[in-house]
Amino acid sequence: MKLHLSQPVSNHINSTIRITGSKSESNRILLLKALYPNVSIENTSNSDDAQVMEKGLKISNGVVDIHHAGTAMRFLTAYFATQEGKEVVLTGSQRMTERPIGVLVEALRSLGAEITYVNNEGFPPLKITGKKITQSKVSLPADISSQYISALLLNASSLENGLELELVGKITSVPYIKMTLALLSQLQIENTFEGNTIKVYPKKDVKANTLVVESDWSSASYFYSSIALADLGSQIILSSYKENSLQGDSVLSEIYKSFGVETIFNENKVVLKKISTPKLNKLVWDLANAPDIAQTIAVTCFGLGMGCYLTGLHTLKIKETDRLEALNTELTKLGAAISVTDKTLTIAPTMAINKDIAIDTYNDHRMAMAFAPLAFKTSLIINDAEVVSKSYPDFWTDMKTIGIGVV
Template sequence: MNIAVCFNDKIKGIVSLPASKSISNRILILNALADSPLEIENLSDCDDTKSMLQVLQSDVNYFDIGHAGTAMRFLTAFLSRIVGIWDLTGSERMKQRPIGVLVDALNRLGAHIEYREQVGFPPLRIYGSYLRGGEISIPASVSSQYISALMMIAPYMAEGLRLRLTGKVVSRKYIDMTVALMRFFGAEIETNGDFIKIAPLPYTPVPFRVESDWSAASYFYELLAIAEGGEITLTGLEKESLQGDAGQVYVWEKLGVKSSWQGDKLMLRKKEVEIRFLEFNFVEMPDLVQSFAVACCMNGIPFSFSGVETLRIKETDRITALITELRKLGYELSTEGEGVLKWEGTLALPEKNICIETYHDHRMAMAFAPAALKHPGMVIVDKEVVSKSFADYWKELQKLGLEIEEVK
């Protein structure tokens, strides 16, 4: 279903954020490996987590996880040490997202995984069995999820795992998150720069409550950054969070949004914009590039964003998607090599009847919705796509004055 969106003048209200998808999906794997009978509190209800649960609770051996990239990576590793023959596939876009780095690493550690169609890509046939483990090197420049997937099953390898990361490490904060959660379940891990050593010591079941999602918070920061004024209260976030996206607070301050804690609530208030140009390396917060790109364009703030290499292999090619859709709004973005996205202030005539394609990507829909403050009546295609990480996104925006009209 497509929707036309616009906002009332006053942006004020309380927002309930979803549970962290990144933490939920890791905890599900750790909990399953620990054979834990304990309940996980505040588990995410997003599509990715539902896909994980479907597989972990299933008694069949064929799994279609749709667009759920995290589930594809984590389950590939998980199923490689569960005795049985498993077929793992996904959407047509998932079949275009590379997984060869992970599969090659697992096969070197004793797994037996075959490609069912194109070499290096899903679908996969996984022959789950004994994993020897040992020492390997793995390129860390493609996706930190490959590394997290290997790490989480490492305590169940006969020799444990000694992992050497090569090349530029992207999204290191997500690796740090995995380390912290594994230690919470009793794993023995040593880290030394780009070397990680994990002992063959099974996990211990522990109770766990998932914190709210800092990635989801970015869309409300973005909304205030674009608005003339307002105040938003966010609930459920942790000040000392495991999530790397918590670092966004300091960047939004430059774009005119002040954060302050009142107990367990985070208050966002509009303030003066501090900068006329934003230069930032998003290697630790790649999921927030869309929010910041749209906010900067709506405020006429040119930018240069580095560390965006991994956006090419997300739910869509997010670099191309941003350039295409922001062009519809009148902004001419460009790239510099593979790792830099830029807007130098170049403008074009916006389209008359703006229709934003989302490319099966939840973050395209959520990042472009706040642009309705400047382009009322713009249409966003496939509003249900947000269910991948934030099923109640439109309801939460309506609390803040969003008006929605269903259109063909």
């Protein structure tokens, strides 16, 4: 599906949007519910990823196809490996078979798990035979995707002796690890995080509990970008959000101050207001703890004519696509002076934006959504626009609500 985006009749926004639950939180709680069936969930994400996660957890034998869902691949690898009596082949899309899983598989094998590679060493598909795991100590590199770490932590309390996980080196994506541990704590599953060592203690049963998923901060980023690119005085109200969020992407409220956007927390809503024009010529920010908002921030800077130097992006190369190279290609088409390394992105200030450029999305939902707010500055085309359903099925309807022409 190809969509043509046109500039709003007015660049002044005054809208209210409800965003469904966080994909990251939903997938964690869905796994915990599979381990502890008396856990209930409210405001679950309506994303493709959450749906394939929920479906996959119900399969005990046979093929589990998680399509493009990287979180589900990591979480379910650890889940099936630690569930005695289950035997599955865990697979996904063509891109998923190119995304490395070896670090997690080796960690699970060192605990006694039985996992073999169906095709290529280090990559899905995986044949997993669930076993009773009694070993309780394992180590992982600290600078890998936090999803590998969370995959182990989420399943740890179901192990006979729990888990002691040592992270070797400098830890990245700390907020996502803390999100996982906070959810365990909500279920009274004892855990500690001291220095580079995380311990999760065994727990056979938990009390009946309802966990409410906060709305997705990654999804909120596209409205932050829209407000930044819109006229002064523009406002969007988003729900449901809380000030002390578990999600690392809530750092948006700090970052977007540089773009003249004020964030006001009001009960379970957040109000975004464009209160000033940006005074910075160049944004410098380390996104190691929030890499999923890098695309949005890069596009915002380009749309405002600002330069940027974004660091901490080393995990972007193994996402749905190599996001750094994808940004390099698509922003260059629009007229940006951009350069990338394996972990940084640099854009030089420029006020020229090419019109009616077709943006390729590379089977990556965030490529489609990050570029959409540029419609406040120029008309553009989004190829394979349906990819947004991976995390945000209502995205294009909500873009219309804030005034963007979507045909």
